[in-house]
Amino acid sequence: NSHSVDxxxxxxxxxxxxxxxxxxxxxxxEGFDSPxxxxxxxxxQVDGQNTSWHVDGLxxxxxxxxxxxxxxxxxxxxxxxxxxxxxxxxxxxxxPNVVNPGNGSEVSDITPVLEVTPVTDPDSDNVTYRFxxxxxxxxxxxxxxxxxxxxxWQVPVELSNRSTYYWTCQAVDEHGLSGEAMPLAQFVINIGxxxxxxLGLTPETQEVEVGQAFRLTVKVLDSxxxxxxxxxxxxxxxxxxxxxNPSTLTGFVNGVWDGQVIIDGVYNVDVTIxxxxxxxxxxxxxxxxxxCALPLPPERVYPEDNATINKGDITFxxxxxxxxxxxxIQVASDNETKDVIYQASDITAAFIQVPSSELxxxxxxxxxxYWRMRSVGECGSGNWTEPWSFKIPFVEPELTLTYPVxxxxxxxxxxxxxxxxxxxxxxxTIKIRYNTGGRRWNTIATGVDVTSGSYDWTLPSTLSxxxxxxxxxxxxxxxxxxxxxxxxx
Numbered sequence: 001n002s003h004s005v006d007x008x009x010x011x012x013x014x015x016x017x018x019x020x021x022x023x024x025x026x027x028x029x030e031g032f033d034s035p036x037x038x039x040x041x042x043x044x045q046v047d048g049q050n051t052s053w054h055v056d057g058l059x060x061x062x063x064x065x066x067x068x069x070x071x072x073x074x075x076x077x078x079x080x081x082x083x084x085x086x087x088x089x090x091x092x093x094x095x096p097n098v099v100n101p102g103n104g105s106e107v108s109d110i111t112p113v114l115e116v117t118p119v120t121d122p123d124s125d126n127v128t129y130r131f132x133x134x135x136x137x138x139x140x141x142x143x144x145x146x147x148x149x150x151x152x153w154q155v156p157v158e159l160s161n162r163s164t165y166y167w168t169c170q171a172v173d174e175h176g177l178s179g180e181a182m183p184l185a186q187f188v189i190n191i192g193x194x195x196x197x198x199l200g201l202t203p204e205t206q207e208v209e210v211g212q213a214f215r216l217t218v219k220v221l222d223s224x225x226x227x228x229x230x231x232x233x234x235x236x237x238x239x240x241x242x243x244x245n246p247s248t249l250t251g252f253v254n255g256v257w258d259g260q261v262i263i264d265g266v267y268n269v270d271v272t273i274x275x276x277x278x279x280x281x282x283x284x285x286x287x288x289x290x291x292c293a294l295p296l297p298p299e300r301v302y303p304e305d306n307a308t309i310n311k312g313d314i315t316f317x318x319x320x321x322x323x324x325x326x327x328x329i330q331v332a333s334d335n336e337t338k339d340v341i342y343q344a345s346d347i348t349a350a351f352i353q354v355p356s357s358e359l360x361x362x363x364x365x366x367x368x369x370y371w372r373m374r375s376v377g378e379c380g381s382g383n384w385t386e387p388w389s390f391k392i393p394f395v396e397p398e399l400t401l402t403y404p405v406x407x408x409x410x411x412x413x414x415x416x417x418x419x420x421x422x423x424x425x426x427x428x429t430i431k432i433r434y435n436t437g438g439r440r441w442n443t444i445a446t447g448v449d450v451t452s453g454s455y456d457w458t459l460p461s462t463l464s465x466x467x468x469x470x471x472x473x474x475x476x477x478x479x480x481x482x483x484x485x486x487x488x489x
Contacts, residue, residue: 031315370389397424414458
C-alpha cells in the first residue's frame with residue numbers, strides 16, 4: 001500500500017520584497033540521486049501562510065529524505081533538509097527459532113537457560129522475548145514465564161529431575177504487538193550417575209550444505225539397547241578433517257547436538273562418552289557429506305547500464321540475493337576493470353553511498369566508467385557481474401554575475417552584496433574587481449570561494465559616479481563575467 005504526506009515550510013522573507021516560490025524534492029536516497037526522486041516544481045508563496053506540497057505514492061517501512069529551497073527568481077536560498085520513516089501500519093516481529101536446549105534434548109541443570117535466535121521487527125521497533133515453560137505437551141500447565149530484552153532467559157524456579165518440560169518463545173514489539181510463537185520444544189532434566197554400555201548415533205549418514213546446521217543424536221544405551229537414564233558424564237567429539245563448530249558439546253547426552261560445517265568436504269565424527277565409573281565408550285558416525293554452492297551475482301538497480309549521472313556523492317543500489325553474506329563492488333576506468341579507481345568489500349546492505357572525495361571528485365566530465373559487483377557467501381565469493389557503464393556529463397564552465405548587473409543606485413560607503421552563479425569546473429576561487437570607467441580595474445577581493453555565491457563589499461566613501469563589477473576565475477582568466485554600470489551617489 002502507498003501513503004501520502006504534506007511537506008510544510010514556514011514563509012521566507014525576501015529583503016527586496018520580491019515574490020518568493022519554493023522547490024521541494026523527496027527521495028529514498030540521501031543523495032537525491034535515485035530513480036525514486038520526486039520534485040514539486042515551483043510553488044508560489046502566499047503571504048501570511050505556510051507553503052506545502054502534497055506527495056503521494058510513499059512506500060511502507062521506508063526512509064524518505066526531503067529538502068526545499070526558496071527563490072525570488074534571481075537567486076535561491078540554501079537547501080533545508082528533513083527526513084522521516086513511513087510506518088503507517090504496525091507489523092508483528094518475526095518468529096524466533098530454538099537454539100538451546102534443542103527439541104528432544106537432555107539437560108543437567110535444574111534452572112536451565114533457554115535461548116532462541118535474535119529477531120528483527122519490520123517497523124524497526126525494539127523487541128522483547130516472552131518465554132513460556134510448561135509441564136505438558138498441550139501447553140496447559142504453565143510452570144514459569146518471563147520477558148527479557150535478550151534472546152535468552154534463565155528459568156527462575158527449580159525443575160524436577162527425570163521430568164520432561166516443554167517451552168516456547170515469541171517476540172513482542174514496543175507497542176505490545178506479539179509475533180507468532182515458535183513450536184513447542186521438549187527437554188528432559190537428567191541429573192545423576194549412570195554407567196553406559198554403548199552409544200546410539202543417528203542418523204549414520206547426512207548430506208548438508210555449507211553453513212547449514214546438521215543434527216547428531218547421541219543416546220547412551222544399555223546392553224539391551226535401552227536408553228539409560230541419569231548418566232553423569234561428558235561428551236567429546238572429534239572430526240577427521242576440516243572444521244566443525246560444536247556450539248553445544250560438553251554434557252550434551254541423550255539428546256540432539258547441532259553442529260555447523262564451514263567448509264565443504266566429507267566428515268566422520270567420533271563420539272566419546274566418559275562416565276565416573278567407566279573409562280569411556282566410543283562410537284563413530286558414517287560420512288557427513290557437505291556440499292558448497294557459490295552465491296549468484298547481485299541484481300544491480302542503479303546506476304543502470306549506459307546511465308548518465310552527476311558528480312558528487314554517488315549511491316549504488318542492488319537487490320538482495322538470498323544466501324549472500326556480503327557484497328563487493330569495483331569501479332574502473334576501462335571495461336575490462338583493470339584500472340580500478342574505487343572498490344569496497346564486506347557491504348551488508350543493498351546499497352552503498354560513496355562520498356565525492358572517494359570517487360566523484362576523481363571522475364572526469366565526458367568520460368565513461370564501469371562498475372561491477374559480486375556476492376560473497378559462506379563458502380566463498382561468486383562470479384563478478386558484467387561491467388555496466390555510466391558517464392559524467394560535460395558542463396561548459398561559466399561564471400555569471402547576478403548582482404549588481406547595471407542600472408542600480410547605491411550610496412557611497414554602504415555595503416553591497418555582490419552575487420553570482422556558476423556551472424562546470426570554474427576553479428575553486430575567484431577575483432572580484434571594480435571599474436569606474438577607462439581601462440583600470442581595482443581589486444575588491446581575491447581568493448573568494450566560488451561556492452559561496454556572494455561577497456559583501458563596503459564601497460569607499462570617496463567613490464561616486466558610475467561603477468561596474470567584474471568576477472574572474474583565478475585558475476582560468478578566460479572565465480569571467482562583467483556587469484553593466486550602476487550609479488554611486
